[in-house]
Amino acid sequence: MKSKKPVFDIPPPISAAQKHGVYPELNHDERARMNFLAACYRVVASTIAPGNKLAYETQALAQFTQQHERAPKTRHEVRKLMNSNPFHNMWGAVRRNLMEVRQQTGRAIVLRQIEELAQRAAKLNDQDSNLTLNSSITIPPYVANIDHHCMPGSYYTELVTGDVAPAANYDTGFFVTTGGTIGGLCDGAGLAIANWVKTNASDFSPKRILDIGVAAGHSLVPIAQAFPDAEIIAIDISAPMLRYAHARAKSLGVNNIQFIQMSGEDLSQFSDSSFDWVLSSIFLHELSAKALPKILKEAYRVIKPGGLTVHLEQPQYDDSMPVFEQFMRDWDAYNNNEPFWTAMHSIDMKQALIDSGLQSENIFLAAMRGIINTTLFAESRLGQEEDYGRSAAWHAYGAWKEKS
Amino acid sequence: MKKQTTQSPFDAATIAKMANAKSQGKRPEYFSDPMAEQHFSITMALMAELAVARERIDSLERVLVSKGLIGSNEVEEYEPDAATGQTRQLAQVEYSARVLRPLQQAVEAMSGDQSSMSDMADKLSDPDNG
Numbered sequence: 465m466k467s468k469k470p471v472f473d474i475p476p477p478i479s480a481a482q483k484h485g486v487y488p489e490l491n492h493d494e495r496a497r498m499n500f501l502a503a504c505y506r507v508v509a510s511t512i513a514p515g516n517k518l519a520y521e522t523q524a525l526a527q528f529t530q531q532h533e534r535a536p537k538t539r540h541e542v543r544k545l546m547n548s549n550p551f552h553n554m555w556g557a558v559r560r561n562l563m564e565v566r567q568q569t570g571r572a573i574v575l576r577q578i579e580e581l582a583q584r585a586a587k588l589n590d591q592d593s594n595l596t597l598n599s600s601i602t603i604p605p606y607v608a609n610i611d612h613h614c615m616p617g618s619y620y621t622e623l624v625t626g627d628v629a630p631a632a633n634y635d636t637g638f639f640v641t642t643g644g645t646i647g648g649l650c651d652g653a654g655l656a657i658a659n660w661v662k663t664n665a666s667d668f669s670p671k672r673i674l675d676i677g678v679a680a681g682h683s684l685v686p687i688a689q690a691f692p693d694a695e696i697i698a699i700d701i702s703a704p705m706l707r708y709a710h711a712r713a714k715s716l717g718v719n720n721i722q723f724i725q726m727s728g729e730d731l732s733q734f735s736d737s738s739f740d741w742v743l744s745s746i747f748l749h750e751l752s753a754k755a756l757p758k759i760l761k762e763a764y765r766v767i768k769p770g771g772l773t774v775h776l777e778q779p780q781y782d783d784s785m786p787v788f789e790q791f792m793r794d795w796d797a798y799n800n801n802e803p804f805w806t807a808m809h810s811i812d813m814k815q816a817l818i819d820s821g822l823q824s825e826n827i828f829l830a831a832m833r834g835i836i837n838t839t840l841f842a843e844s845r846l847g848q849e850e851d852y853g854r855s856a857a858w859h860a861y862g863a864w865k866e867k868s
Numbered sequence: 869m870k871k872q873t874t875q876s877p878f879d880a881a882t883i884a885k886m887a888n889a890k891s892q893g894k895r896p897e898y899f900s901d902p903m904a905e906q907h908f909s910i911t912m913a914l915m916a917e918l919a920v921a922r923e924r925i926d927s928l929e930r931v932l933v934s935k936g937l938i939g940s941n942e943v944e945e946y947e948p949d950a951a952t953g954q955t956r957q958l959a960q961v962e963y964s965a966r967v968l969r970p971l972q973q974a975v976e977a978m979s980g981d982q983s984s985m986s987d988m989a990d991k992l993s994d995p996d997n998g
């Protein structure tokens with residue numbers, strides 16, 4: 465019988481991304497460049513990336529075993545070994561270059577309309593008490609010294625008054641690097657979180673929610689829509705992200721989020737036990753070993769007894785995960801400017817949550833799959849192949865705070 | 869051609885350079901020869917640009933055909949007037965800046981902090997140092 469199923473899903477064109485009030489204008493060639501990137505990422509992930517495992521098993525492993533009379537024991541050993549493997553390097557060169565072309569493309573789009581974008585955001589944000597910026601905030605070193613995902617100027621650099629360009633660049637590229645797999649508004653992670661809470665804690669009705677590191681609000685908007693009566697506070701250290709996130713949410717009809725420029729390391733503006741739910745999404749891996757426990761402790765402090773905390777991330781490395789897979793998942797740490805990724809993913813999250821004050825028996829690990837609008841894809845086919853650290857398959861590390 | 873939004877304090881040539889800026893830190897090496905590295909990056913950029921050009925040509929042909937406007941030799945015989953020629957040259961400048969991004973970044977890599985992500989990874993995993 466002939467199978468009609470294609471070897472991989474064709475990623476949607478960027479024109480399928482859902483627009484909103486601060487979405488930048490893309491001309492024909494800019495759209496074409498984004499379309500090329502989405503398509504090329506897909507080809508590389510499905511056709512070329514599997515060669516890494518073959519190269520490891522058929523070339524590198526024998527070389528290592530001969531020398532050491534054992535197989536590599538850690539992802540770092542695998543990395544040192546594979547760093548001299550020609551196939552792996554060629555694949556890496558392609559991936560790194562695609563990321564650089566993606567940044568070039570996004571920046572060229574937003575830089576030419578940087579003032580128009582700032583004005584559109586300003587119009588939506590004008591006099592709105594739901595946006596509070598604090599220009600005296602200190603950008604933490606793990607953000608200031610690293611241009612995450614090769615994004616020059618990082619999340620926070622401002623080139624014009626009221627700048628939102630870093631966020632607009634991040635937003636347009638997010639749809640392309642995820643190949644549409646987390647939806648037209650890139651909200652698959654947030655939908656997954658909201659869905660998990662509704663399913664697993666159906667009588668939990670949070671009145672006050674805190675999101676740490678909201679970025680452009682991709683994940684928070686669907687959560688705000690799922691809990692329309694909740695008062696939601698979203699913090700980030702970057703003014704451009706907050707301006708954009710607020711304007712974006714407002715233009716999407718979401719008005720129950722208050723955006724505040726603040727670091728998760730210092731929540732002293734909030735009193736103890738003042739939130740029913742504290743969450744973060746795809747956030748912890750961009751911190752540092754010093755900041756992460758600080759943020760978890762602050763989060764613990766502000767959660768009410770009986771309240772919830774949830775942190776969504778790619779799965780942690782543990783002994784059950786083969787060292788080769790850990791090595792592949794670590795690629796972005798060294799090659800896509802995500803240097804804390806490697807340490808973060810080997811932290812014992814349960815212990816980290818215990819250290820923050822939570823009780824061991826109240827801690828849980830939940831697997832969460834991205835939920836998408838099936839007009840972009842046949843959902844059933846998603847996530848079938850492993851794309852090491854990029855699939856819409858996350859783990860949520862969370863806990864209920866003990867009732868006092 | 870519909871005018872695209874250009875509301876920026878930066879002129880087109882400046883934007884072409886800024887858009888290509890290098891991210892902080894030392895770039896990983898994939899080839900043993902730095903020239904091979906540059907060469908490959910140029911090739912990848914060209915791959916993108918060719919894809920863009922093909923999509924544009926495809927758009928054009930579809931529009932023209934759908935309107936019954938295309939004459940079989942018209943594109944082949946087209947010559948721009950002076951102003952159009954100038955506009956097209958600006959596009960050529962932006963195009964070359966994009967394709968030569970790796971060399972621009974090699975220049976940028978010769979000044980400023982070039983700490984590797986390994987160094988950063990060590991630093992950030994130290995609870996007293998991040």
Ligand SMILES: C[S@@+](CC[C@H](N)C(=O)[O-])C[C@H]1O[C@@H](n2cnc3c(N)ncnc32)[C@H](O)[C@@H]1O
Binds near residue numbers: 744750
């Ligand atoms: C990868 S993004 C988060 C994605 C977002 N939560 C989502 O689900 O779409 C990381 C964000 O964290 C912010 N950030 C980094 N350190 C922070 C801190 N200490 N406190 C608050 N925000 C921080 C950055 O400015 C950036 O916007």
